Amino acid sequence: MAERNPHFRRSSLFCMLAITSVLFFLSWFFVLRSTSRPHFVDLSTLPNSKLFAVVENGNSQPRNQDNVDLSIPNMPVSVDYEKEAPQVEKLMKCNPNKVVLKVFMYDLPPEFHFGLLNWKPEGDNVWPDLKTKIPDYPGGLNLQHSIEYWLTLDLLSSTFPDSAGARSAVRVHNSSEADVIFVPFFSSLTYNRYSRLQPHEKKNRNQLLQENLVMFLTSQEEWKRSGGRDHIIMAHHPNSMLYARMKLWPAMFILADFGRYPPTIANVEKDVIAPYKHVIKTFVNDSSGFDDRPTLLYFQGAIYRKDGGIVRQELFYLLKDEKDVHFSFGSVSRDGINKASQGMHSSKFCLNIAGDTPSSNRLFDAIASHCVPVIISDEIELPYEDVLDYSEFCIFVRTSDAVKKNFLIELIRSIKKEEWTRRWKRLKEIEKFFEFQYPSQEEDAVQMIWQAVARKVPSVRLKLHKSKRFSRHKDSRRKREIITVPRNFGER
Ligand SMILES: *[C@@H]1O[C@H](CO)[C@@H](O)[C@H](O)[C@H]1NC(C)=O
Numbered sequence: 366m367a368e369r370n371p372h373f374r375r376s377s378l379f380c381m382l383a384i385t386s387v388l389f390f391l392s393w394f395f396v397l398r399s400t401s402r403p404h405f406v407d408l409s410t411l412p413n414s415k416l417f418a419v420v421e422n423g424n425s426q427p428r429n430q431d432n433v434d435l436s437i438p439n440m441p442v443s444v445d446y447e448k449e450a451p452q453v454e455k456l457m458k459c460n461p462n463k464v465v466l467k468v469f470m471y472d473l474p475p476e477f478h479f480g481l482l483n484w485k486p487e488g489d490n491v492w493p494d495l496k497t498k499i500p501d502y503p504g505g506l507n508l509q510h511s512i513e514y515w516l517t518l519d520l521l522s523s524t525f526p527d528s529a530g531a532r533s534a535v536r537v538h539n540s541s542e543a544d545v546i547f548v549p550f551f552s553s554l555t556y557n558r559y560s561r562l563q564p565h566e567k568k569n570r571n572q573l574l575q576e577n578l579v580m581f582l583t584s585q586e587e588w589k590r591s592g593g594r595d596h597i598i599m600a601h602h603p604n605s606m607l608y609a610r611m612k613l614w615p616a617m618f619i620l621a622d623f624g625r626y627p628p629t630i631a632n633v634e635k636d637v638i639a640p641y642k643h644v645i646k647t648f649v650n651d652s653s654g655f656d657d658r659p660t661l662l663y664f665q666g667a668i669y670r671k672d673g674g675i676v677r678q679e680l681f682y683l684l685k686d687e688k689d690v691h692f693s694f695g696s697v698s699r700d701g702i703n704k705a706s707q708g709m710h711s712s713k714f715c716l717n718i719a720g721d722t723p724s725s726n727r728l729f730d731a732i733a734s735h736c737v738p739v740i741i742s743d744e745i746e747l748p749y750e751d752v753l754d755y756s757e758f759c760i761f762v763r764t765s766d767a768v769k770k771n772f773l774i775e776l777i778r779s780i781k782k783e784e785w786t787r788r789w790k791r792l793k794e795i796e797k798f799f800e801f802q803y804p805s806q807e808e809d810a811v812q813m814i815w816q817a818v819a820r821k822v823p824s825v826r827l828k829l830h831k832s833k834r835f836s837r838h839k840d841s842r843r844k845r846e847i848i849t850v851p852r853n854f855g856e857r
């Protein structure tokens with residue numbers, strides 16, 4: 366589990382090379398411009414077009430070798446400086462000296478995090494020594510919401526001397542120097558394990574821990590300084606933090622979706638959507654293309670659900686007589702995970718229908734299977750959608766259309782091999798954004814989540830500074846000013 370990533374050192378070399386060649390490319394291009402020739406350059410004739418392709422794929426695995434690089438079309442393209450800018454930015458991003466998110470983490474007692482994994486602290490240590498043993502997170506469906514575990518591990522290891530490579534976040538010990546304040550509470554695991562009342566308890570442990578957390582946080586200097594706005598709280602399971610969310614909502618939540626939140630408590634502007642960890646197997650070395658996948662459309666899930674679940678039944682009746690459609694009900698059990706892996710790996714399209722929440726881990730299972738997702742969930746919010754265009758590899762269908770007779774099946778049948786293959790290839794390129802692992806690797810889920818947090822930092826600062834404008838009048842000369850949270854904060 367703890368093996369080092371050999372790509373780190375090589376990738377910084379790549380970056381150096383790439384940046385130099387972009388500069389070369391640009392200067393060359395300016396020469397072209399200044400001689401006022403027509404602005405048509407065949408990229409494929411450029412000496413560094415290969416290099417672009419390499420950098421585009423980053424430190425991709427050998428399995429990506431059969432990918433066509435879609436970003437550099439092999440035909441004459443009109444190049445102008447403005448178009449090239451994002452490409453330069455992208456390359457600069459992999460500069461080893463890039464600015465990384467500085468994160469202060471509270472040293473919460475182990476009962477809030479690794480203690481829940483039956484890890485026993487030694488002495489005053491509240492954190493495990495990751496160099497000797499990494500505590501295991503429970504498997505099965507618990508894993509879907511395990512982002513709390515991966516993000517915390519990543520922070521703990523961020524100051525190891527040999528982890529300097531591709532980092533998106535680093536732990537700092539002085540909170541005044543931090544961009545954000547991280548709350549290492551494993552709230553999803555707490556919900557999964559301890560939300561039932563035990564015979565000897567007055568209150569279940571899930572609620573008790575949340576109450577203690579609220580008490581702890583609201584008494585911290587860091588919280589008072591910002592009203593909690595620069596705090597990161599993980600609540601990936603839709604039912605986690607049910608009690609504390611109403612008290613801690615000025616913070617930035619990391620969530621699966623907004624289905625069970627009022628928009629003032631959580632919303633796209635303030636919070637970050639993180640992927641589920643997929644539970645079915647990654648399709649390694651997938652050469653199973655359009656003609657190798659016999660099932661046209663695959664769905665496996667529970668049927669009788671509240672709200673959005675009615676759609677599932679309607680779709681079932683619309684699709685049940687199609688021969689190459691697999692549509693079955695039942696949740697994924699242990700044996701079911703293997704079956705579902707086989708099913709998704711041999712299907713062209715995988716259905717994602719809203720259940721009792723807008724999101725589900727089925728989408729991430731489909732991505733790991735390179736089974737083109739068909740999303741029927743009007744309220745769904747997707748991870749890192751500000752930097753990732755899901756329409757390149759998913760099909761979105763409005764619920765009102767999906768339940769029209771023949772609409773869905775005709776739409777799916779109209780997508781031919783060429784278009785499907787384009788999406789399949791794109792899936793293989795972007796699947797790394799959804800992999801959770803330790804140690805984290807460049808552009809995996811852990812780092813993509815940190816980067817999504819980093820993109821929120823300027824707006825957090827803006828709100829913070831604005832809220833300080835008149836704070837002197839309220840509380841005449843006292844140094845410790847408690848910032849009140851405007852009532853409409855975060856409203857859409
Ligand atoms: C923490 O950082 C602030 C701002 O850079 C600095 O003024 C302060 O002295 C630092 N505190 C400690 C304990 O190093």
Ligand SMILES: *[C@@H]1O[C@H](CO)[C@@H](O)[C@H](O)[C@H]1NC(C)=O
Binds near residue numbers: 428
């Ligand atoms: C995938 O392909 C690579 C390179 O061809 C090979 O080294 C690796 O063992 C393969 N993995 C699996 C699981 O087949």
